Amino acid sequence: MNTLLTLSDNLRTFWDYTGMANASGGHIAMILVGLFFIYLAIKKEYEPLLLIPIGFGILIGNIPFNEAAGLQVGIYEEGSVLNILYQGVVKGWYPPLIFMGIGAMTDFSSLIANPKLFLIGAACQFGIFGAYVAALMWGFAPNEAGSIGIIGGADGPTAIFLTSKLAPQLLGAVAISAYSYMALVPVIQPPFMRLLTTKKERVIRMKAPRVVSQTEKILFPVIGLLLTTFLVPSGLPLLGMLFFGNLLKESGVTRRLAETARGPLIDTITILLGLTVGASTQATTFLRPESLKIFIIGAFSFVVATCAGILFVKFFNLFLKHDNKINPLIGNSGVSAVPDSARISQIVGLEYDNTNYLLMHAMGPNVAGVIGSAVAAGIMLGFLY
């Protein structure tokens, strides 16, 4: 009889530790979200390099377990493996490393050849501050609003970096929101691009960019760093690493380092970042009304950024000579989802003139958007930290 009782106790204890016993509706909902992300990545090929790690991370983070047992398996349990990997997000050192890789793989030639495209990148930052205002009006504190606003920068590493400093409690929601909308750029942007432009504007042909010398390419990261970080020193971790990576690429004498930065290093960090950000959406801490609000404001910020870029180009064109006008379809690419938003400019442009290739022009505002969003993040950090 005693043996039976012990056996039944053991089985009950075992049951208490299983995922089935600890599962809640929230866990199941988040697992479905994770599966949806994986579906989008594989079937629709929306940002698979991000959505696969994030989607699978969501599955990992939402396997229910007995949190009271102190098993050190959850991402929020100090000392667990996932928690150790998550420190790169919490302490904000993954994003600068990713920025170094972005710098090492980005060719700024189109921007150097046509520097007025810098201004489109600046205009798109209205998305960040539009979302900031919206978040304030929806009852978030200024530091939280700053973290939510940065979703409009369409720059995952920047969003994670800033949120880890200003409002770590919102990290999961902000990161998931930023990466989700970056993946959904092909869905979000085209309707507004068509809505805000005329047929005549969509077929504007831009002058081919001039050839940029090696010296100019080398000067760009050096001057870019000095200028932007003197203006906004709080953007140093992101801007410093971005321009450093770019110098590795353009110097011509550090090919191995550049290849590591834009290859194995950025891949490793992307895997760790995506997986841990996904895992940080543990239902018990992630599923809150604020998360839904953040998702709504995030979508709004992308729309504002896209519209601001397009409208700015239209406004700018009023001051440009006839043969020097900018096609407003590249206005959306100031949203710094590199290179997706530039690709959208190309695709939509080709729909109206199948010989008008806008990609090389759109890459200018696209990379200017990266610099602009890092500067904006630095400003937010200065004002709110």
Add this chain to the structure above:
Amino acid sequence: MNKLKQLLFLSALILLVSCAKKVENPHWIINEVMVDNQTGFMDNFGQRNGWIEIFNNTYKTQDLGGRYLTDDPNNPKKYPIPRGDVLTRIPPRQHALFWADNEPFNGTFHLSFKLDPDKDNYIALYENDGKTLLDEIIIPAGLPADKTYGYANDGVKYDQNGKQMATHLERVTPSSNNAILEENPKVVSLQENDPVGVTITITSMLVVFLGLILLYVIFKTIGNTAKNISHKRVASAGTLSAVRGESLLTGEVLAAISAAIHELNQDAHDIESTILTISEVKRKYSPWSSKLYTLRQDPRR
């Protein structure tokens, strides 16, 4: 337009060159001092004595061990803070409390001097060399019993004009912050003064535009300079690559022109022979690339 560019370029230069002169707060600060302790905080021996609070005014852990505290300007090495005590490693923006009880053998934090409430008390902290002054303060005579003198905001010794901010403190806070921060003051201020976020939006967008406009102006200038240099090079060299560098024609058009010139020079024909030659590519044998060594053998069944 040119004048505007020059103006913007000049502003950029001024921005980069101008460095605001600002008096910096020391990395270690004698943050709060009690001279006459009648009813206040007691040490581990149950004694009440005057105390000196040192504040690590940096964002890194610093070790006080090996440095010197003194109340005598002519004797900077009066109390050497013992090395090797883990307790002297002070975390960022944290404090260490020293008892001015003239009982140095009571432990690391017990000084070899006392403070005198009837006269001005000079207190200084010196670097490990005993010569470099890290911070000093003079506590005016007549400081009431159980009251402290120091800085209202931890680590803030000078105001923006470089004036010393030492004062009689309202609250006695040994080993804790002189100013208790319940909330982020920047956030509180924004909540009060900019509840909708319009001001911060305008300011931030101005800064973003300013930064990128400066980059635009600089690279526009560099681009123009590069073009001018290229023009001169073309004039002196007259080569095709130089023409390519400064031409407004697209790469494709230039490639077509180059190919045509090349064909003309080589006297090549438009209709080529249709003989296709396939050459065998030979690779030198290496055991490193041998399939024999690098592939697994099928398991025997």
